[in-house]
Amino acid sequence: MAKGIFRLKILTLFCFLFFQTFLLSQSSDIKTETQGTQIITEAQIKAAGIINLSDILLLANNWSLSTIDGFSKTVSANNLSSYQRQNFILMIDGCRYDINIFDVQNINLLPVSIAQIDYVELISVPRIVEGNFVECGLINFHTKAAKKGASVHAVEIIGNETGDPGPYRYTDYSTPNVDKIGPFFSAGVNYGSKNWSSAFNFKNEETYDTDPVLNARVLNLSIGGNKTSLLSGWGQTIINWPFGVTQFSGGVTKHDEFFFFKPYGNEIPVERNISYVGGVGNVILDNNISVNYAAEYSTNAITKRENKINFDFDFNLENYSGRFEGLYKNDLFASVFGIGIKTHRVFTSRAIDINKYSSKNIYSSFTFAPTNDFSQSFQLFFQKDRNENSIKWSLFNCWLIDAKNKLSSNFSYFETPVEEDMSYYSWTLKGYDISNELGIKYNIYGSPNKSKTFTADLSYLFKCDSALSFNLSGSYRRFANHYLEMQPYQYDEQTSTFSAPIDLYTNEALKTISFNFEIKQTLSPVIRHSLAFNYQRYIGGSDLFKEVWDALPNTNITYTIEYNPAATFGIWAKIKYLSSSFWYDYKYSDVQTSAMYGYELKPKAVFDLSFQKWFLHKIIWTNLLLRNLFNQNERYSPIGANLNLTFFIQAHFYFDTLPE
């Protein structure tokens, strides 16, 4: 029956494509549109003194984030998911990096460095991008194009969180030491010519889990102290053919870290290894027709780092994927038709029921622009997984009312089988089971089915003039058939650890709304500022889902001001307000620890101040960032570090004109 329905859907898709072909003979101009896309440029990253890839999300307007160690982030893009599912997509120059493991995606594992970023594209409305249906947001890091000839760059970053004991450690006021942050070092070399270019980069980042709320828990299993160390290498070659472009790239990362494994409730010392190699490109057949192709291979492993219980996840996931797209565009419309396949293989010495499975997809996008002022885009995506088929679509409309006013909307619906998730629960269904070794116990209520999500986004942009713009937007989300995990942790004072059985509830539903506005103004040639306001809340659904959703702050206000009195010097300041959030998994530890691990994160207003200065005709760039200048209580998780006032110093060296 299911197969029959799927075939019917395929037939419908081909009818749709036939309709597109019928329209090929007409023509007019097409307007591209990017609702729900935020671009963060290199200039913004530098002005804010961002030190690593995941911190770029601190500049994202409608992305909520949580962190335990201050470096790895858990995100919710534009209220598209709770913190429990981390299915957002990560890309470098359009190449997908599958680094999600057990619902943890540490963006810093990506093998490029902050100095290589040209701009970051944050997509937060569901749509098809590079053959993927973006359900929970997408972050695409675009690296700088290699300049003609050889060039090299190097970066050194150090930081220091305040709160050391100083000489008081010899007195009654002695407190634990708070170690330095870093050094973060990276270096790269690029070569560019008319028809090809290459880039290579090395990255090393070291951090320490020294915060008192974290340290004791980490040291419970750690043998080698509290240091984490990350090593990455990345390379890319782009060839410009007369008929198109081909991009080959590859990267590896090894990270010795303390992996917060939520079902276990604590950090486990692990070695994370990821690798990627792939080729993507396009062939332009004529002015109207082109094809895109991609062939990618990646690994995503979590293995053993010395620990007191001799535990090894022993999990290595290999992914092979291929994609082929045909594009047709003329002045009236543009259409895309694509197919993709992805195969996953798991290597582990543990017994596993399903160690290889594939998903196949077929998709189409049709953008219709009957006038210069209006465009409409419909995207359809079918996916066939091992046991289930799913359908996803989005409908986008854009109306350019006049030169100053624009109205756009996006509607989407998508189904997500449990198999698509990278949660530990999803892997237990495939037979990977470490529950006995770690004392994890599941109580499952009901039978999980594929989840169904409907989204609606409306956006109005008013550009008063080149110096002032307003953006108003609102969204609606309806989640159905989601599974949720509740874990009422108990705190063990002897070991400073948490534990709890996992209660997994199925068929949970929620409806949410949000309202956002952003004002950007250029006050003078040297001063510009912006104000962003986001408010979101649930308007219906199950009590359980509401509790999970309460971990996202309702209100988020960000004011940013930039002052650049000279081309080589700038000051940037940001104040960010976040309303309180509630983490019901920690309601017992709140009482047990006298609110040291409290379930409520109080509202906070954090002030950051950054100074940047170029030297020697823009060869040397330096930055001083004072984060949390007023030393407020800044925590993003009940069991996470309190990010005290911290200063970071960066020095970047760019030698763009080396002798040939």
Added chain:
Amino acid sequence: MLILYKIRLFLILILFILVNYYHIAGNNTLFAQTRNEAFSEIKIGLNISAKHNNTYLNDFWSPKTGFTGNIETPFYFGSITAGLTVLPFKSTNIKMPDYTGQLIFLCWGNELILPYNSSFYFGFKTGNYTMNFADDTVNTNLKSESEFAAGLTSRLNIRAFNNFEFNITGDAIKIFTKKKMNIIVFSAGLNYIFSAPAWLKEFLD
């Protein structure tokens, strides 16, 4: 106390905005940077420095005389200074080791022109305060500790002869250890002023 601290920070911000307003509006004739373009001259200073306030630290350590060396140049607005202050602390208790505090700092401020070849400088100072303990009982990593420091500085300059000027400086610095250390340092010394060489101006600009 926390409220007072926040009020103080707020007042500093207001001061900062006001100074910038003067710069933006062009009403900065009272300020010294109108005389010099950015990085056009260099002022090298060497001062004798001493901590002067009485804090909890004094129960265990006796501050000794140290020194400050700095280099200053006009900035796009005001002037910017980089320097080092070294202050030794002698233990008064056999259980406590001696230590030397070294503040590597950056300072931004502005000079107000006064009569009789004098000027008054005020600004913000921020830096890294390193404490080197003469403690052989701990491992190498714990012999040195560094912490963020920030505060206010003010200075009276009196042009003495040719390119030399005397200065008397007062710094109020907060060191952001877990239990904050507030130190007040007075310094006195000599500055030497000269035009910046072209290569240095090229580097800085």
